Amino acid sequence: MSRIGKLPINLPKGVSVNVNSDNLVTVKGPLGELSEQVNPAITVNVDDSKIEVSRSSDVKEHRSMHGLYRALINNMVVGVSQGFTTEQELVGVGYRASNTGQLLELSLGYSHNIVFEIPKEINLETKTERGKNPLIIMKSSDKQLLGMVASKIRSMRKPEPYKGKGIKFVNEVLRRKAGKSAGKK
Secondary structure: OOOOOOOOEEOOOOOEEEEOOOOEEEEEEOOEEEEEEOOOOEEEEEOOOEEEEEEOOOOHHHHHHHHHHHHHHHHHHHHHHOOEEEEEEEEOOOOEEEEEOOEEEEEOOOOOOEEEEOOOOOEEEEEOOOOOOOEEEEEEOOHHHHHHHHHHHHHOOOOOOOOOOEEEEOOOOOOOOOOOOOOOO
């Protein structure tokens, strides 16, 4: 058995799960509704307070999907009950972020500003305080979509290894290089 796959998923209050005949798992909660199509080799059993995921055979492909679908369903349950938050920090002189609705405008040292449209499932907020780096805060119930958007924003100016300038996640540890003068004595 998969160590992840055999763990039951506890359902918090206010969250309901429905599995139809096509193996489409739909999770409804106070923060929204999410659905995921599950492979037919994986069966999802819903009790009154927990969900259990099992597989039909011990084929390598089925074993790998067992833990995957358990994790995806768990992320949906956590997403519709608590939600997920991602914070990104813009490190660098003159780097700015501002938003108007779902449009994120970034000034990252290029000759032009970058305007990026955020999907409507994500709540966007930008903070700019004097003496601190600008922050981009995104909240959503869909962890997968949130991660994809956050990585797309980060790819617009990845942190460089010498000074650490760029877009990084809050509390992310960057590997820094010493630079040119450190090697000579």
